[in-house]
Amino acid sequence: MSDRIVAISTPPGEGAVGIVRLSGSGVVETVSGFFHPYNKDLPLTLRNNFSLNLGWLLDLEGEKIDEVLVSVMRAPHSYTGEDVVEINCHGGSLAIRRCLKRCLDTGVRLAEPGEFTKRAFLNDRLELSQAEAVIDIIRAKTDRGLKLAVQQLGGRQGQLIADLEEQLLHLNAMLEASLDFPDEVGDLDDAEARRILESCINKIKQLLKAGQRAEVYRDGINMVICGKPNVGKSSLLNALAQKERAIVTDIPGTTRDVIEEYINIRGIPVKIVDTAGIRETEDLVELIGVQKSKEVIENADLVLFMVDFSAGISDEDMDIFAGIPAEKMIVLVNKEDIEDKKISPAELREKFQNMTVIKSSVKMETGLDELEQAVYDLVLGTETMHDGLEIMINLRQKLALQNSLAHMQAALEALGTMPLDCLGVDIWGALERLGELSGKSLKEDIIDRIFHDFCIGK
Amino acid sequence: MIYEAGSYDVVVIGAGHAGCEAALASARMGCQTLLATLSMEGIGLMPCNPSIGGPAKAQLVREIDALGGEMGINIDKANLQMRMINTGKGPAVQSLRAQADKHEYHRELMKTILQQEGLHILMAEIEDIQCQDEQVCAVITRTGARFACQAVVVTSGTYLKGRIIVGDLAYEGGPANQFPSVKLADSLRSMGITLGRFKTGTPPxxxxxxxxxxxxxxxxxxxxxxxxxxxxxxxxxxxxxxxxxxxxxxxxxxxxxxxxxxxxxxxxxxxxxxxxxxxxxxxxxxxxxxxxxxxxxxxxxxxxxxxxxxxxxxxxxxxxxxxxxxxxxxxxxxxxxxxxxxIEYDYVLPSQLKLSLESKKIAGLFTAGQINGTSGYEEAAAQGLIAGINAALKVKNQPPFILKRSEAYIGVLIDDLISKESDEPYRLLTSRAEYRLLLRQDNADLRLTEMGRSLGLVDDYRWQIYQNKKRQLDSLIELLQKTTYTPADKTIAGYLQKKNSAPIKDRVSLWELLRRPEVNLSDYVEMGLIPPQNPDIMEQLEIQSKYEGYINKQREQVIRFEKMENKLIPADIDYDTVSGLSSEALQRLKQFRPESIGQASRISGITPADINVLLIFLKRKEGIR
Incomplete structure (x- = not known):
């Protein structure tokens, strides 16, 4: 039995096709869980060895990620000698990364550098004469991986990580000293521990946020347009995409399904989703669309809420408005070109307090630049330029940071309610995970820190 | 003039805390054992602080006890004061500490030694250890007595080339005005064993x-x-x-x-x-x-x-x-x-030892205690016990007894000692144990008594007590898990309300309810839900239930850890033929000669890449065979 590993096996960057490769016991069943073949009678698990399967990859919510070609190679007739599945996605990093994330969500582990080759070797899939070459490859990959990680984290963000390590080490030394040298050190200073944990959590969130900004450029965002039927959602989509994809009519409720379009706003790849109007409806076909819209809003990075000057703001509009989280919403008031405006500036101010409100005419193409600026600000934050963090973190680093954060949060929660030895489990965990970033084993340093920071010894 | 004075299975040199445990273990395992000491006063001598226990050390004493060692029993007889340290900081670090009556401690331990069947005590300075084909065969005293033997355990403490320093005054001497041991160090050196020099001190x-x-x-x-x-x-x-x-x-x-x-x-x-x-x-x-x-x-x-x-x-x-x-x-x-x-003294660089505490170079030669660069009576006693056990197993031609880091503080201590270089005397700390929530003083018997029994160190009396406790624990857990209540039950609802605890929503067992910090077993007894229980049993079960989440977290870590520990490296591996190792790793591996991949990964200077290279090398060797 070998555990399941996954990695992107094509080079980073834009390519025509990207491949996500999985290896290990049970990977066929794993992928079958979120791959819907066009031929519904032939799930992956029933397919022959070396088969190619066309179908859709679905995300956790059942949304389509990408149309993919999946190949199945069963043990021992595969590169690694284990069950192997390769998912061929369309090129472009968004789809391939979402595919990788989908695999990780099922509990598959991210492969170590060179691990596929290592497994191939350990399972006798490579000739003995190739052994030397394999060792070189693994050696190079592991060392380079670490070197790259360290190089990448140089400068300002390297400093931030060094500060984090320093603070956590000090906290750990405080805790351990109070456990191992109770007579000399006394009890842990809870308030100080809380302060350090909160500061660490803050820093790590800052790093993750900076990494997320980089991800925004690399992977893009999901933007949803919603509003009552006929406020001009499809027109806006078309205006932005300059493509005739959605059917634009004057009959409310024509857009029955979610329609997607990809555009580029100031360098950020944006996937725009147009929803059927969210409203109470008896129409079954539309009801499905409405249900889906609600899910789509939940998963969106940004929601564009549209009303229009010709129709005024109804209770129905306000119902929709109430269903959108304020922190990711921009309000767009369409049809500012008409004479007979049913919405007064005072009403706008009162109803959408503290919201970004853009007046525009999709038809006359006014207000679109302001809209793009608003999208940019909301996604990247206006503080982007100030914290000076421009950090590209890879998935491994992101996982390390997220895991470390989770341990810190658990520790903060346990502080004051659980005994100190339990707290230690999470503080060690946080340190260990943080150590994965720089390839250092920070635990080694703790005992040195105890003696450095505290006067110990009787 | 050297004369043949007799023959033993095992000779133990030194009767401090390591030596006494080693000698008792060896004799109790049925080996004819000689315990040589420079002076009778040196038996169980505490030349430094008069206390036993405290964080990490109490855990060691309990482990020694569970395996059938002597330290716990002896300090129970000879204490002046007992305190539980770190109460309120959690079950893993809560530790018992005793102030010892030094004289009583020495007298009681000497009594036990003198009464032990199969154990002879000899007041003599061992000057030489003789080897044949890199296997010990005899020891020789200063007065010329030669004792043939199959294994030797050296527990010379700080006596080896001891030098006492007070201000500008310095003279040869052992601790507490005892004589030093001078020639033994030269004997060890002549066998090719590398010695270092440490210093420690004591107050007026x-x-x-x-x-x-x-x-x-x-x-x-x-x-x-x-x-x-x-x-x-x-x-x-x-x-x-x-x-x-x-x-x-x-x-x-x-x-x-x-x-x-x-x-x-x-x-x-x-x-x-x-x-x-x-x-x-x-x-x-x-x-x-x-x-x-x-x-x-x-x-x-x-x-x-x-x-x-x-x-x-x-x-x-x-x-x-x-x-x-x-x-x-x-x-x-x-x-x-x-x-x-x-006091300055010679010690053996512990990287020359196997996890059994036997020398990698000289078969049958074991060292334990301060001679291995540790400090503390408890650390010494723990090593003495393990060295004594393994000397006896060696004589009996049986595989060595090794505790893992996940099983006992003793395992952490010995593994640290052998895999990590230290430039100061080593002291055990709870922060050195990765899985300390599992290695508590309260469950040392549950962890180790069965091992002690199969070694032959746990007598019927201790075994009875252990089995009794185990039976009580098992039946109480079963009862707690089987007894369930619904939200409609008035007794439980009233109790939870009184305790300011949230009411239950579904049917729950008494065991699940016990996880709540405010719920405890003595309340159950008071309410008549379970029969009265022994306090030890209640403490044990409350710890197991209240910290279950954290304990399980650590158990999962242990599973991952043991995978690497179980990948053994053959003792005869020629690292020069392993291509792809960095030169630092090559040098470290040749120096430490780790016994498993897990141990190798803990040696400083060994990177994950080196471990991969090693794994591949081992796999390839397997393939060729």
């Missing part, structure tokens, strides 16, 4: 009659505390107090004014000392901003007036020691009984 002992305790705060023992040993019956004896006082600016000034006379600063002392047990002069210099340091004045026994000044290790000249003491509240008129001193 003062006369109880000259101390004004009214100026100090009293530290009494706990009114009702458990014993160290799982088999000692409960007994409350009269306890003596310790006293706390503080140094002050004047004290520190005296130290600073006399640094030029301190052998630590003049370069007379070359050996490295332990950071966790620094000399007082070191503390004053390194933590110059601290205006006072705490000092504990502790009794050394019921029948002596000697008191130990915990926190005042020093090798300053005697007149300065006196001035320092007299600047401290309560000690204005103090008289010194024994002067504080530093």
């Amino acid at each position: 002992r003062i006369d109880r009659k000259s101390v004004d305790f009214s100026k100090m705060s009293e530290q009494p023992g706990d009114p009702d505390v458990p014993n160290f040993s799982f088999i000692t019956p409960k007994a409350n004896r009269e306890q003596l107090s310790c006293y706390l006082t503080y140094s002050n600016k004047k004290t520190h000034q005296i130290v600073m004014d006399n640094l030029n006379r301190s052998p630590l600063y003049t370069g007379v002392i070359k050996g490295k000392g332990p950071r966790y047990c620094p000399s007082f002069e070191d503390k004053v210099v390194r933590f110059a901003h601290k205006e006072s340091h705490q000092l504990f004045v502790e009794p050394e026994g019921r029948d002596t007036d000697e008191m130990y000044v915990q926190g005042l290790n020093t090798s300053l000249p005697e007149d300065v020691q006196m001035a320092v003491l007299r600047s401290i509240p309560g000690l204005e008129n103090v008289r010194i009984i024994r002067t504080g001193y530093a």
Whole structure:
């Protein structure tokens, strides 16, 4: 039995096709869980060895990620000698990364550098004469991986990580000293521990946020347009995409399904989703669309809420408005070109307090630049330029940071309610995970820190 | 003139805490054993602080006890005071600590040694260990007696080329005015064993009659505390107090004014000392901003007036020691009984040992205790026990007994010692144990008694007690898990309300309910939900239920850890033929010769890439076979 590993096996960057490769016991069943073949009678698990399967990859919510070609190679007739599945996605990093994330969500582990080759070797899939070459490859990959990680984290963000390590080490030394040298050190200073944990959590969130900004450029965002039927959602989509994809009519409720379009706003790849109007409806076909819209809003990075000057703001509009989280919403008031405006500036101010409100005419193409600026600000934050963090973190680093954060949060929660030895489990965990970033084993340093920071010894 | 004096299975050199455990274990496992000591007074001698236990050390004592060792039983007989340390900081770090009656401790241990069947004691200095084909075959005393043997356990403590330093005075000597052992070090060197030099120190002992305790705060023992040993019956004896006082600016000034006379600063002392047990002069210099340091004045026994000044290790000249003491509240008129001193001694670099504590080079040669570069009576006793067990197993041609880091603090101690280089005497800390939530003092018997039984060290009496406890635990857990209640049940609802605990929503068992911090077993007993229970049993189950989440987290970590521990590296591996290793890794691996991939990964300087290379090499070797 070998555990399941996954990695992107094509080079980073834009390519025509990207491949996500999985290896290990049970990977066929794993992928079958979120791959819907066009031929519904032939799930992956029933397919022959070396088969190619066309179908859709679905995300956790059942949304389509990408149309993919999946190949199945069963043990021992595969590169690694284990069950192997390769998912061929369309090129472009968004789809391939979402595919990788989908695999990780099922509990598959991210492969170590060179691990596929290592497994191939350990399972006798490579000739003995190739052994030397394999060792070189693994050696190079592991060392380079670490070197790259360290190089990448140089400068300002390297400093931030060094500060984090320093603070956590000090906290750990405080805790351990109070456990191992109770007579000399006394009890842990809870308030100080809380302060350090909160500061660490803050820093790590800052790093993750900076990494997320980089991800925004690399992977893009999901933007949803919603509003009552006929406020001009499809027109806006078309205006932005300059493509005739959605059917634009004057009959409310024509857009029955979610329609997607990809555009580029100031360098950020944006996937725009147009929803059927969210409203109470008896129409079954539309009801499905409405249900889906609600899910789509939940998963969106940004929601564009549209009303229009010709129709005024109804209770129905306000119902929709109430269903959108304020922190990711921009309000767009369409049809500012008409004479007979049913919405007064005072009403706008009162109803959408503290919201970004853009007046525009999709038809006359006014207000679109302001809209793009608003999208940019909301996604990247206006503080982007100030914290000076421009950090590209890879998935491994992101996982390390997220895991470390989770341990810190658990520790903060346990502080004051659980005994100190339990707290230690999470503080060690946080340190260990943080150590994965720089390839250092920070635990080694703790005992040195105890003696450095505290006067110990009787 | 050398003469044939007899033959033994195992010879143990030194009768300190390591030697006594080694000799008793070997004899109890049925090996004819000789215990050689420089002096009868040296049996179970405590030349430094008069205490046993505390964080990590209490866990060790309980583990020694569960395996059938002697330390726990002996300190239960010979204590002046018992305190539970770290209560409220969690079950993993809660630790029992005893103030020992040094004289009683020595007398009781000597009694046990003298009464042990199959164990002979000999007062002699062993000067030479003889080998044949890199296998020990005999020891020779200074007076020419040659004892043939199959295994030797050397537990020479700080006696090996011991050198005592007080101010500018230095002379050859062992601890507490005992004789040093000089020639044995040369014998070890001639076998190709590399020795290093460490330093440690001890404070002055003062006369109880000259101390004004009214100026100090009293530290009494706990009114009702458990014993160290799982088999000692409960007994409350009269306890003596310790006293706390503080140094002050004047004290520190005296130290600073006399640094030029301190052998630590003049370069007379070359050996490295332990950071966790620094000399007082070191503390004053390194933590110059601290205006006072705490000092504990502790009794050394019921029948002596000697008191130990915990926190005042020093090798300053005697007149300065006196001035320092007299600047401290309560000690204005103090008289010194024994002067504080530093001691330098030879030790064996422990990377030359296997996890069984046998030398990698000389078959049948074991070392344990301070000779392996550790400090502490408990660390010594634990190694002594393991070395004694493995010497006996060697004689019986059986595989060695090795505890993993995930099984016992003893495992952490020995693995650290062998896989990590240390430039100071090694002391065990709870922070060195990755899985300390599993390695508690309260469950040492559950972890280790069965192992002790199969080694032949756990007698029927202990085995009975253990099985009884186990039976009670199992049946109570079963009862708690089987007994369930619905939200409609009034007894439980009323109880939870009284405890300010949220009402239950579904059917729950008493076991699940016990996870709540505010719920406890004595309430269950009071309410008549379960029959009355022994307090040990209740404590054990409350820990198991309340910390279940964290304990399970650690169990999962252990599973991952053991995978690598179980990948063994053949002892005959030729690292020069492993291509792809970095030159640093090559050098480290040749030096440490780890026994498993797990152990290799803990050696500093070995990277994950090196581990991959090793794994592949091993796999390829397997393939060729």
